[in-house]
Amino acid sequence: MARTGLVARVLIDTPLPQLDHLFDYRVPSELADEASPGVRVKVPFRSAGRIADGYIVELADDAGFEGALSDIEAIVSTVPVLRPEVWALARRVADRGAGSAIDVVRLAVPPRQVRVERAWVAAQDAAVSADGSARVVSARSSTEITGYSDALLVEAVAAGERLAVKAMPNLVRGADGTWIGQWALTLAQLGSAAVAQGRSAILAVPDFRDQEQLQAALAAVVPVTLVTRFDARQSNPDRYRSFLACLEARPRIVIGNRSALYAPAHDVGLIALWDDGDPLYAEPLSPYAHARDVALVRQEQSGSGLVLLSHSRSAETQRLVEIGWLQEAAPDRMLRPKIVATAQQAANEPLAQAARIPSTAWREARAALEHGPVLVQVAHPGYAPVVACAQCRDAARCARCQGPLGLASAHSAPSCRWCGAIVGDWSCGNCGGRGLRTVTIGAGRTAEDLGRAFPGERIVVADGERPLLTVGDGPALVIATRGAEPIADGGYRAVLLLDGERMLARESLRVGEDCLRWWSNAAALAAQGAPVLLVGVGGALATALGTWRQEAWAANELADRRSLRFPPAVRTASVAGTAEVVGDALGELGEPGGVDVLGPVPAGDGLVRAIVRFDYGAGAEVAGRLRAAIVRVASRRRKSPRGDGYRPAPTLKVRFDDPEIL
Structure with a gap:
């Protein structure tokens, strides 16, 4: 068979991690004019006439190749959709996270649409014919x-x-x-x-x-x-x-x-x-x-x-x-919002109990409503996202899936937030009680409370279920969950940041950072000189927001994490799978400098998880060794104990810089 002198190095579109490398194919003479780096191709793959999709990454002379190469089956499109710089980016990103380059390419290159192309x-x-360029x-x-x-x-x-x-x-x-x-x-x-x-x-x-x-x-x-x-x-x-x-x-x-x-x-x-x-x-x-x-x-x-x-x-x-x-x-002149940190008012103040805001914030909101809209940021969407037994105060759970129960409205029956089941006749598994009490208050319940505290005022709710991008400059109380705040024409005349304590109660390494970001972004929606009231939060976070020196708080937070070897002072990788494969993967790490392992600990369904911490300088070595473990595990085929063929290879999941582990 005549040779064209060209060899294409092809990235195969496959989910198998052991095939994350380039394959060499001969370019037939009839396809030589159309073959170029970045184009989509179809190539024969393995056996039984299987055809796989892929991308030509490189073209090379065949002088250095010995033996027979399979021919490219077809050029799908002559448009070079995988640019060299995007391929280099995909390869680098995949190597950094112990992943496959094709997984990144799928994110970078959308599926082909023939008519559009x-x-x-x-x-x-x-355009080229008309203008020459x-x-x-x-x-x-x-x-x-x-x-x-x-x-x-x-x-x-x-x-x-x-x-x-x-x-x-x-x-x-x-x-x-x-x-x-x-x-x-x-x-x-x-x-x-x-x-x-x-x-x-x-x-x-x-x-x-x-x-x-x-x-x-x-x-x-x-x-x-x-x-x-x-x-x-x-x-x-x-x-x-x-x-x-x-x-x-x-x-x-x-x-x-x-x-x-x-x-x-x-x-x-x-x-x-x-x-x-x-x-x-x-x-x-x-x-x-x-x-x-x-x-x-x-x-x-x-x-x-x-x-x-x-x-x-x-x-x-x-x-x-x-x-x-x-x-x-930084800007030449920072126009800082007017931040007012308030302490929770005494529990015997009726207005504070009804509206969930202290009297100081209530007075500011009342005055601001005479001139325009007021933003009220809350922690949760819905009406009452979490309810509990009124007697023992244990969280109310669904009998079907053990998910948390919540209320969609004041007059609705409780429903499960996981499976959606309506619970008509609930009883507490701990004490047998049948009454429910509200634990967390959502945007809907907050709107009811504020409607009673500010009778006659327009109430607007903005959350994930009711997205709203903008509101006018007329008086209104806008109750929004964090991140869902609409923009008011000319800015809000006052901003109330509620539920700060509830937001900070979330179990996460990033909770303080997230709260400061949510509050700062909401404060930036205020009109010039309008008050921004942070309710129920004090300490370093309130000081950082009040002085608008969030970078100082970030520096202190990073210093604390550095002393504890928490991200981002170090990098981390979560390694999950069966005890056997996780143990083998951790054994692959050896003892590179600056690496320590936490766990493994049970992760449910018979799986375990370990956390690997390592210095940034060891990132390439750790990623390479964990990638090798992934490939080796994926290449295994285990014989079925019933003698009816082979079972799938055990899975090993590795995620670098996992935001959910701490």
């Missing part, structure tokens, strides 16, 4: 970032520096008259400056609420044709259309959630994240890479500028600042 190819051909639309050149002096941020980003930037906590009016956070305008102006310099910008935000603000801010500074939305809320055709637009060789601004960081944008000059401490940045799919880490890796590979913008700095960002990896930047 054909239309895009035709449009590209038409692809048309480039210029952005309005600007080096001014509102609130920051002497083009400091623009120059630093253009030089490829990495910055931890403190956002201005106020609202501004967008070009279309809508109100947006100042942070959104800052990101939009940074993106505009990058495009004006002929480079692309990737701007990542946690969720759709933030994305709406960012899009409104961008509308004021760049043409709409330069902005590409790339997020999980798009339909498959729209998402693929956005992805193909990113392949064009012209600068653009890509906005979206964590997946936007993998966008194949042309010549990336800026990567920016808003509020990197938000848990929505944690990828739930293997290899579980956090968006912050993906941004750090891509910035290092591309040499672009990096901006981590937030009101309240995460402990991970604080660590990067302290080791000199990030430089600090």
